[in-house]
Amino acid sequence: MSTGPIGARSSRGARRMVSAAVLAVAAWPALAAPAPGPAECRTAPPTGDSIASVGARGEMRLSSGGKAVLGSVRWPDEPAMAAAAYRFLAEFRGRPLVVTARGEPDRWGRRRIDARLSGGDGAAEADLAEGLVAAGLAFAEADEGDVLCRPTLLSLEDAPRAAGTGVWAEPVAAAGDGPALRGRAGRFTVVSGRLLHVGERRARIYLDFARRGEDGLTVIVSKRTWRRLLERGLTAAGLTGRTVRARGIVEIRRGPTLDIASAEAIQVLDDRDPAGVRAAPEGGEAEGERAPRR
The missing domain is CATH 2.40.50.140 (Nucleic acid-binding proteins)
Structure with missing residues (x-):
């Protein structure tokens, strides 16, 4: 599907975010293999694969024929940010990846995967989900699951949130x-x-x-x-x-x-107000049990 054009300035800014994120995550060590845990987070053996095509909402068709989406990330809803996230993934089309599937396919037959560039021939091992989150092009989120399988992605939101870039501009x-x-x-x-x-x-x-x-x-x-x-x-x-x-x-x-x-x-969080948010004033003593506001 086509994402539609966005302005040239937005396009240049998105490319800069993509480049910076790839360079940043390329320097990080590969994550240790996760221990057995919830069924939705259990990993299949890593395989070599590549991205054949990318959809507007981050759906990928792998060269092996399967459908996949990156796990533990929330694709942005805002059209310009979704287009920037699409371009980020499109940069990896045809490049050799190490793909690790988690859990069972979803109702659309898509596997949730972790994917990183293959480290063969001295290539950097950039992780795709880490790059999206670090660039402010996606949120860390469990999506339809009960567990965020990669909670370390939450810390990668800190820099773009502090800078107010990407999905954190709002x-x-x-x-x-x-x-x-x-x-x-x-x-x-x-x-x-x-x-x-x-x-x-x-x-x-x-x-x-x-x-x-x-x-x-x-x-x-x-x-x-x-x-x-x-x-x-x-x-x-x-x-x-x-x-x-x-x-x-x-x-x-x-x-x-x-x-x-x-x-x-x-x-x-700690006792300081989060950036850009004024905390609600503290009340007196806690009230007794009350009917929930629904």
């Missing part, structure tokens, strides 16, 4: 700004703010970033994901009052919500 949304979040309904969004209340129910956990009656974000966490957070030492008491970053598709119920399945979609 600032991280403030969790207490309900009207702004309503404007992002249906879009993948990264949100940050002070967590004011944790409501534990039988089936779900509700993380409230606004007081009762105020318009702000609620993050809905499944019990399964909550257990994984507890295993990491993140309790209700330990989360309340902390600055938290969350990511997912904004839905509107009684207020804006993120319904997340991956524990990696919640990051606890």
Whole structure:
């Protein structure tokens, strides 16, 4: 599929981001083979392959005949950024890759893969997912899975987010700004703010970033994901009052919500406000259990 033209200035900027990202990740050591873990993250033996064609949304046809997408990344929704991400992958067409498939094919028959340039003949071993994220051309995200198989990609977001480049040109949304979040309904969004209340129910956990009656974000966490957070030492008491970053598709119920399945979609930050976001003011003592805002 065609991505359509974008401006020459945007094209030159995208090429510079691509070049810088490839040079940066080429210098990093190859990741160690992951230990056995969740089924969706388990890896098949690495194979040699190459990209025959790239679709507008990052779908790849491999020379071996299979369909694939890069795992642990979220393709950008904004058309100009999606076109830049497409050009990044297109740079690797026909080049020898080491491809590692994870889990089972998705409902469209695509394998989720890790892919890096083959290191033969002294070539640099640039990792494609790392390059996209480091260039600000994709988010780290578990997509339809319950686990982010490559959580180290989250740290690669730091530089483009601080610089406000690529998908981070739009600032991280403030969790207490309900009207702004309503404007992002249906879009993948990264949100940050002070967590004011944790409501534990039988089936779900509700993380409230606004007081009762105020318009702000609620993050809905499944019990399964909550257990994984507890295993990491993140309790209700330990989360309340902390600055938290969350990511997912904004839905509107009684207020804006993120319904997340991956524990990696919640990051606890330090006591400083995240760049470009004013944290919600801290309230008094934690309220008793209340009905969730839905």
